[in-house]
Structure formats: structure tokens, C-alpha cells
Amino acid sequence: MTDRYCVLGNPITHSKSPLIHAEFAHQTQQALEYTAQEAPLDGFADAWRAFVDAGGRGANVTVPFKEEAFALCDTLSHRARRAGAVNTLILGGNGRTYGDTTDxxxxxxxxxxxxxxxxxxxxxxxxxxxxxxxxxxxxxxxxxxxxxxxxxxxxxxxxxxxxxxxxxxxxxxxxxxxxxxxxxxxxxxxxxxxxxxxxxxxxxxxxxxxxxxxxxxxxxxxxxxxxxxxxxxxxxGLGMLVEQAAEAFFLWRNERPNTAPVREVLRQSLNYS
CATH class of the missing domain: 3.40.50.720 (NAD(P)-binding Rossmann-like Domain)
Known part of the structure; x- marks a missing residue:
């Protein structure tokens, strides 16, 4: 089965994260699927659990859910505890949720x-x-x-x-x-x-x-x-977006992508959108 990841936010249709992670996956020859998922404003935790139940392995979290993501984690990185927020969720082998922040x-x-x-x-x-x-x-x-x-x-x-x-x-x-x-x-x-x-x-x-x-x-x-x-x-902040995504990709896949070509793809997507 292809590993599934997503970005959770509301609104989310504007997100460039699926484009970024598709580029990372292609570059590193990783078989994964990455989608944008809109979570209800009053249902973030349920949206994460539904994604996990459907086979999800991890997620990025964007506005307005980073504090809620922090609250639902079973384990937090030092930098997430310091920030009081989580933008990267990882499903552990034991079914527990690990939270980190890469911003x-x-x-x-x-x-x-x-x-x-x-x-x-x-x-x-x-x-x-x-x-x-x-x-x-x-x-x-x-x-x-x-x-x-x-x-x-x-x-x-x-x-x-x-x-x-x-x-x-x-x-x-x-x-x-x-x-x-x-x-x-x-x-x-x-x-x-x-x-x-x-x-x-x-x-x-x-x-x-x-x-x-x-x-x-x-x-x-x-x-x-x-x-x-x-x-x-x-x-x-375009480069920051790419670099925080690369850190999340590394946390999920233990492989660090080259961000330079992805920056260029993303910049072009803005200019021609």
C-alpha cells in the first residue's frame, strides 16, 4: 500500500503543500500520496483520527489548528513543547501520535x-x-x-x-x-x-x-x-514554506530532499497561477 500523508487546515484549497511533497517524492523516488484535507473548525481531532483510520501515516497542520494539534499528541518534541504548537503529526508504530514543529x-x-x-x-x-x-x-x-x-x-x-x-x-x-x-x-x-x-x-x-x-x-x-x-x-516566506516541508518529509521518510529545485517550481506556480 502507498503511504498516505496530508495537510490539515481550514481553509486549505490554496495550499501549496501537495505540490511541494509531490516534488519531494519524485525527487527521492518515494511512493507516497499527499493530499490537502479540510478539517471542520470544530472537528480537527476527529479529522486526524479519520485520516489515520483510512491509512494515514502523518500530516502537516496549518491555520488554525496548530494549537489543537499540540493538544492531541501523545508525545511531543522539545521544539514543539517550546513553541506550544505542532505543524507535523507522525503516527507511530504503536498507534500513538507524535508531534513536532518545523516552522x-x-x-x-x-x-x-x-x-x-x-x-x-x-x-x-x-x-x-x-x-x-x-x-x-x-x-x-x-x-x-x-x-x-x-x-x-x-x-x-x-x-x-x-x-x-x-x-x-x-x-x-x-x-x-x-x-x-x-x-x-x-x-x-x-x-x-x-x-x-x-x-x-x-x-x-x-x-x-x-x-x-x-x-x-x-x-x-x-x-x-x-x-x-x-x-x-x-x-x-516561500522558502520557509519549502524548508519546513522538507524537515517534515525528513521526519516521515528519513530522507532529506534537495529544496533548491522545489523552490523554483513553487515560484513558477505562483507566477503562472
Missing amino acids: GVGLVRDLAYHRVALAGKRVLVIGAGGAVRGILEPLLGEQPSEVVVVNRTAAKAEQLAHDFADLGSITGGGFDTLDGTFDVVINGTSASLSGDLPPLPDALFAPGAWAYDMMYGSEPTVFLQWAGPRGAKLLD
Whole structure:
């Protein structure tokens, strides 16, 4: 029987994950089937169990179910426990569900792919939701000189800084606390999807700085459109999507695919969709 995997989310029809994993499977000559499955907003756990009952071996989890995925797991990786969220489910041989998160390692690997240095750099992260919580441990693991988290609700950013303070230099607050310039600025909010721009000062970017939006599309996001004229080099989250998928594929199949050609396929799919 062909091993079955899927991505669970709601909505899910827009997902590029089936394309990515089809490319990985072809490249590594693995016989597997990967589909997109919409889970009811009030029935995520049931959707996972139904998929398992139908022969499913693992799943990616996307919005809005990453916290629910965390809650249903029998065993969690260290990084999933730290993030408080799961984006990769693995069915163990004993029928138990193992949860991991690959978002943070996906971001760090994408930055490394583009030769964006983090060690000794001042990094700004915008937002304090689940997406940001999932990237802070790997980000701090790269030993930046400082990570600053800002959010419209300052208390949420302050709480994140408190939760991760044991891993490195990290502070949190509201946008009014921003001071100085940054070498890497990461937009971890979904504001770009609705065309909104956080209230950022114009003098935000140090010389040679990078602006990174965890969102992506066929056109630059609103955040990147704002950052470009202010001197930043620009990256969107497409590479992060591919890299986190590659890590999930490795967890399932114990084989690490080459992400470079898949990045190109995915970029072309956006340009011609």
C-alpha cells in the first residue's frame, strides 16, 4: 500500500503543500500520496483520527489548528513543547501520535540559504502570535546580539520575551518602544494578507539590512513594498514554506530532499497561477 500523508487546515484549497511533497517524492523516488484535507473548525481531532483510520501515516497542520494539534499528541518534541504548537503529526508504530514543529527550522534554513547572517546581528520580530512563538527558539539558537519582539498588544510581546529569556538576549514591547536600527526585520504577523502595515518607523533598517515577510504571494507583500524603498533587501516566506516541508518529509521518510529545485517550481506556480 502507498503511504498516505496530508495537510490539515481550514481553509486549505490554496495550499501549496501537495505540490511541494509531490516534488519531494519524485525527487527521492518515494511512493507516497499527499493530499490537502479540510478539517471542520470544530472537528480537527476527529479529522486526524479519520485520516489515520483510512491509512494515514502523518500530516502537516496549518491555520488554525496548530494549537489543537499540540493538544492531541501523545508525545511531543522539545521544539514543539517550546513553541506550544505542532505543524507535523507522525503516527507511530504503536498507534500513538507524535508531534513536532518545523516552522522555526524552516525559517532559519531559508535565511541561511540566502546567506542572511544572524550571529551577532540585531533582529526585530513583528508580532507575538503562534507563528512568532514557533520561530523564537531556532532564531535565538543562531546567537544574534539581540532579538526584539514588538506587537500592537505590548503585553503579548513582553510575555514572549519572558518565556524565551533563558535562550538569549530578547526583549518585548509595543511599537512605541522601538529604538535604533536592525540588521534583520521579520514580519511574523498575517497583516500582509489583509493589506495592513504595522506602525513602523521609517528609519528601521541598518545599512545592508534584510526585510523578511513570513507570508508570500505572486506579488511582494505590503510589508516588503514598504521596506524596499527604505533600503532593505527583501525576502518572502516561500522558502520557509519549502524548508519546513522538507524537515517534515525528513521526519516521515528519513530522507532529506534537495529544496533548491522545489523552490523554483513553487515560484513558477505562483507566477503562472
